[in-house]
Amino acid sequence: MNQEIHFRDALLLPIWKKVQEGERLSHEDGRTLFRTNDVLSLGKMAHFVQKNRSGDAVYFVLNQKIEPTNVCVLSCKFCNFAVKQGDAGAYEMTIAEMLAKLTPDIHEVHMTGGLHPDWPWEYYLEMMRKIHMNFPNLDIKAFTAVEIDFFHRKFKLSIKEVLHELKEAGMRTMPGGGAEVFSERVRKELFPQKIGAGPWLDIHRAAHELGIPSNATILYGHIETIDERLDHLIKLRGLQDETGGFLSFIPLAFQPGDTGIKPREQFTSAIDDLKMIAVSRLMLDNFPHIKAYWVMLTEEVASVALNFGADDMDGTVGGERIAHDAGAISPSSMAKDQLIKIIRDAGKIPVERDIYYNPINLYTKNVVGKIPYLNSVPFYENIERRQFKILPVTPRRMGVLSASGMLDAGLFSLVNYLQQQERLEMLEYCIATRDQVKSVLLFSNHGWHDLEGKTIGIIDDTATSVMLLKILLQKRYGVRTVFKRMNSGVNDYSEFDAVLLIGDEALRSRKNGLAGFEIVYDLATEWYQWKKLPFVFAVWAVQSTVPQDRKNELQDILQQSLRRAEENVTAVGTSHAKRIGLSADETVEYLEGFNYRIGKRERLSIERFQELLLELERIEQL
Numbered sequence: 001m002n003q004e005i006h007f008r009d010a011l012l013l014p015i016w017k018k019v020q021e022g023e024r025l026s027h028e029d030g031r032t033l034f035r036t037n038d039v040l041s042l043g044k045m046a047h048f049v050q051k052n053r054s055g056d057a058v059y060f061v062l063n064q065k066i067e068p069t070n071v072c073v074l075s076c077k078f079c080n081f082a083v084k085q086g087d088a089g090a091y092e093m094t095i096a097e098m099l100a101k102l103t104p105d106i107h108e109v110h111m112t113g114g115l116h117p118d119w120p121w122e123y124y125l126e127m128m129r130k131i132h133m134n135f136p137n138l139d140i141k142a143f144t145a146v147e148i149d150f151f152h153r154k155f156k157l158s159i160k161e162v163l164h165e166l167k168e169a170g171m172r173t174m175p176g177g178g179a180e181v182f183s184e185r186v187r188k189e190l191f192p193q194k195i196g197a198g199p200w201l202d203i204h205r206a207a208h209e210l211g212i213p214s215n216a217t218i219l220y221g222h223i224e225t226i227d228e229r230l231d232h233l234i235k236l237r238g239l240q241d242e243t244g245g246f247l248s249f250i251p252l253a254f255q256p257g258d259t260g261i262k263p264r265e266q267f268t269s270a271i272d273d274l275k276m277i278a279v280s281r282l283m284l285d286n287f288p289h290i291k292a293y294w295v296m297l298t299e300e301v302a303s304v305a306l307n308f309g310a311d312d313m314d315g316t317v318g319g320e321r322i323a324h325d326a327g328a329i330s331p332s333s334m335a336k337d338q339l340i341k342i343i344r345d346a347g348k349i350p351v352e353r354d355i356y357y358n359p360i361n362l363y364t365k366n367v368v369g370k371i372p373y374l375n376s377v378p379f380y381e382n383i384e385r386r387q388f389k390i391l392p393v394t395p396r397r398m399g400v401l402s403a404s405g406m407l408d409a410g411l412f413s414l415v416n417y418l419q420q421q422e423r424l425e426m427l428e429y430c431i432a433t434r435d436q437v438k439s440v441l442l443f444s445n446h447g448w449h450d451l452e453g454k455t456i457g458i459i460d461d462t463a464t465s466v467m468l469l470k471i472l473l474q475k476r477y478g479v480r481t482v483f484k485r486m487n488s489g490v491n492d493y494s495e496f497d498a499v500l501l502i503g504d505e506a507l508r509s510r511k512n513g514l515a516g517f518e519i520v521y522d523l524a525t526e527w528y529q530w531k532k533l534p535f536v537f538a539v540w541a542v543q544s545t546v547p548q549d550r551k552n553e554l555q556d557i558l559q560q561s562l563r564r565a566e567e568n569v570t571a572v573g574t575s576h577a578k579r580i581g582l583s584a585d586e587t588v589e590y591l592e593g594f595n596y597r598i599g600k601r602e603r604l605s606i607e608r609f610q611e612l613l614l615e616l617e618r619i620e621q622l
């Protein structure tokens, strides 16, 4: 995607070059970004990164906040929420009261609160269990690192034991609060009893290792310096390099309220808020999402932030108290329609999501799905500059959205296309391999024949690769196994005998190795050795109801994109490849291993695969 920016601040030019080439920004670059007065160019650079990562999508979730108690053993200087037991306004919710706040339409409950002096450990676990039992489709995001550390010390459990027991009880992810800003100076001054950077990062690392993804925040706009903000971002970026377990980053604007740290009227300016969002997007090159938390930013600033690097609006946020007790002027919840309108007005696709950022509903038309893996990049370089709206989405989700008529076109997983043949028209393009794919891999501890009866973890992103694996196991090797779904993102693989990974995650693990697994099988190689045919993983298709002129337009764009990619193969996907640690040569070699046009052999391979799928279904029905 090319974009011209007319810079007023020449100091931004070398940074822009780095951004376009996918190079990591330094602390010094961050300083230049914070200091610039060329705010629009800063926003455009961040928007460039945002579009590369998220296309035109802006996510929101139907969520409810529950703050179980405001009674807290600590007294942080900036906190207007906490009180002591017996104080006026102190409250302690029963589990029945918590359940009464939830409804089946909500997808996420966000639970944080005071550190209660008397509640027993069992009460926290019971909260998780009861919510999970009564609302099984609701994902629980609960407890900041400060709360986890409090449980660890109070109940004499290790951090991992605390997290593991909460996970078993139903907790899915962790919110990002409690870090405030990673500066010992600020911590000593404002919240000396709270944990510092080291323990906060250790707790999130432990969560990621246990397969609990988390989020991260920064509280800015109080006494912190620009350098302290940048240190904070760089520390988070380092942990994300290690674990890949952060889902989003949320800059939280400090609300002065009656804290006495700053006069009540000295809230952050809109320029400072937008700069914070944009710099976060540019510095945190390995974070999937940056959130414009409208509760603290106000609706107006959050809406501008959607063109300054933010791709998430949080959600409807029923029941928020912490920010409002500190003086936030936004309403305490927002209707879904209002969120959708704000996102649409910013020229984006409103995407209702679940806790893992899987799209559930789209609230706009003319959307083209984009597989967010390196191997599909050659198709999209040209689309980005046309009128189509682009939604990056995993192959499996693309199938689900298409089945409910929410996508006009996309690069569909072959299985999804075959399931929806009646409503989809296949175009001339595909993702097929020659003899190896390098990004659909089974990491195993056993040879094929020894996998009998074993448990294989499969990533929730893929339909075709899972069916290909099943066919290879059952039809080629005569082996039956148990498949268990995993979420994309962080996972604890220790319970599996083998795991199937696809896309960028597979490429990364192929290069760096996957701890605990010795053998790596490339499924395309297996297919090729067996059938002497390339394997077709995905095909371009468009809904039959789309007008013919738009179908033609799409076909033209794809053709042009591929031609440009083939003419300039060394420049394709370089910034994307850098994100997963591939060199320029490795990227060229990887992309050259694909065939992007459907020919005779690809059609034959699709037929063979379809026959085997039918046989497999017949066997499974017996």
Ligand code: SF4
Pocket: 072, 073, 074, 075, 076, 079, 080, 081, 082, 113, 114, 115, 146
């Ligand atoms: S910020 Fe959190 S830990 Fe500190 S006083 Fe408030 S509720 Fe307690």
